[in-house]
Amino acid sequence: MAPSRDAVLARLLELIQPFNAKAVPLAEDTRFADDLEFDSLTVMDLVANMEDEWDINVPLNLLPDLETIGQVADAIVKLKAGA
Amino acid sequence: MTDLLAKFDSIRAEYDFLKGTGLSDPFGVVMERVLSPTRAIIRGRETILVGTYNYMGMTFDPDVIAAGKAAMDTFGAGSTGSRVLNGTFATHVAVEQALKDFYGTSSAIVFSTGYQANLGMVSTLAGKDDVILLDADSHASIYDGCKLGHAEVVRFRHNDAADLEKRLRRVPAGKGKLVILEGVYSMLGDVAPLRDLVAVSKAAGAMVLVDEAHAMGFFGPHGRGVYEEQGLEDQVDFVVGTFSKSVGTVGGFAVSNHPHFEILRLVCNPYRFTASLPPVVAASAEASIRKLMTATDKRARLWAASRRLHASLKGAGFRMATETPESAIIAVLMPTQEECVIMWSALLDQGIYCNLSRPPATPMGVYLLRCSLSSEHSLDDVDEITRRFVAARAATQALAA
Numbered sequence A: 001m002a003p004s005r006d007a008v009l010a011r012l013l014e015l016i017q018p019f020n021a022k023a024v025p026l027a028e029d030t031r032f033a034d035d036l037e038f039d040s041l042t043v044m045d046l047v048a049n050m051e052d053e054w055d056i057n058v059p060l061n062l063l064p065d066l067e068t069i070g071q072v073a074d075a076i077v078k079l080k081a082g083a
Numbered sequence B: 001m002t003d004l005l006a007k008f009d010s011i012r013a014e015y016d017f018l019k020g021t022g023l024s025d026p027f028g029v030v031m032e033r034v035l036s037p038t039r040a041i042i043r044g045r046e047t048i049l050v051g052t053y054n055y056m057g058m059t060f061d062p063d064v065i066a067a068g069k070a071a072m073d074t075f076g077a078g079s080t081g082s083r084v085l086n087g088t089f090a091t092h093v094a095v096e097q098a099l100k101d102f103y104g105t106s107s108a109i110v111f112s113t114g115y116q117a118n119l120g121m122v123s124t125l126a127g128k129d130d131v132i133l134l135d136a137d138s139h140a141s142i143y144d145g146c147k148l149g150h151a152e153v154v155r156f157r158h159n160d161a162a163d164l165e166k167r168l169r170r171v172p173a174g175k176g177k178l179v180i181l182e183g184v185y186s187m188l189g190d191v192a193p194l195r196d197l198v199a200v201s202k203a204a205g206a207m208v209l210v211d212e213a214h215a216m217g218f219f220g221p222h223g224r225g226v227y228e229e230q231g232l233e234d235q236v237d238f239v240v241g242t243f244s245k246s247v248g249t250v251g252g253f254a255v256s257n258h259p260h261f262e263i264l265r266l267v268c269n270p271y272r273f274t275a276s277l278p279p280v281v282a283a284s285a286e287a288s289i290r291k292l293m294t295a296t297d298k299r300a301r302l303w304a305a306s307r308r309l310h311a312s313l314k315g316a317g318f319r320m321a322t323e324t325p326e327s328a329i330i331a332v333l334m335p336t337q338e339e340c341v342i343m344w345s346a347l348l349d350q351g352i353y354c355n356l357s358r359p360p361a362t363p364m365g366v367y368l369l370r371c372s373l374s375s376e377h378s379l380d381d382v383d384e385i386t387r388r389f390v391a392a393r394a395a396t397q398a399l400a401a
């Protein structure tokens, strides 16, 4: 069964926390590049963890469109539904 | 008006700062004269070249030069056309035949560069309903090929067969799959465990493309590459290569035993919509490839030089990118960008040209001084290179202190 968006978001926040070196408060509209200042290597590690958590492939082509935490949660829900 | 170049301001500022330090510009080296595969005049000084990928030293081979001159005289300076219009000369057919003979394949297609070979192969093989699985450390030409095409692109951890297997399993049933690997990865000079990677790919029903740019001529019994050395000739579907390294000129290619491989000539834009190689280049490449088939002495010398450089730099206390010498790329890890740039400049002052490599080209954010050996480096050259590395380190430490 596909997880609910709330469940995905809650778990996503937990996955982001270890990379959140500057302890930026996390919300739906927090941006990875501008607010969290994640570089491409950090993004790659985080994405790999998300892929393992939900057993999905997050295609590289999607990444440029995923700017905020909320957008990532939406994408995961969609990928899970499609799998 | 928005200045479209403003988005590069931070890179420009960094570059201007670098040039303002009085250090040499690592991106502005000019070869004033080239004396041999291992020597050039840079800023008026004779310099040992240790960063040219001229693995087999073919750039000044007399037969290669003679073949090029003859083609220039016979066919003129350029083809002025696409391979599928007026740009296929007898020289292009001949170099493709040389590739088929070298690789023992039924087909070979020559592109104008290796970059374009990857652009063309990757973007054309995988269509919009297909999935590409590529190693995270893939060359920029492979990433750009992904961007040019319409397939879904999934990256797996560098050289990690278990990670690749997991991602292959997650691809929905019925989708075409293309796994893209390299024999030797050019930044650290590490060799891929192709046997494991190809095994999981084949088990999942994927087709496999291997870029052997940095292995041609000196891996495997026929010098075909790492895939040959690891016994995978009947498993790898497509091999991509370049003329710009071991072959000693410029151009790219793909070879395959697929019975319908030739159709790519009609559907691959980076093949069709650009002019073919000049005949002088095609003829030089053909002569070079034919000589590489039997270049066992060169192979032995290249491996001896590579092993010696790795051992002597390691012995001198440098941190090496690979524990053992895996290929003809011998890379030294530098602790910081600053030390890397200062040391690179000190090396040039000492008459050594190597490559300065930094993120994002390098993996894991590392800074490298990357050497690539040639069969034409003598063991004395190698010892001299090490001596100058040690001297440059002393100069760097004095400056950085």
Ligand SMILES: Cc1ncc(COP(=O)(O)O)c(C=O)c1O
Pocket: B113, B114, B115, B116, B118, B139, B141, B182, B186, B211, B213, B214, B242, B243, B244, B250, B251, B252
């Ligand atoms: C792995 C790899 N593939 C392809 C290329 C492109 O080759 P070329 O110089 O012929 O464009 C290179 C070299 O730049 C490379 O390192």
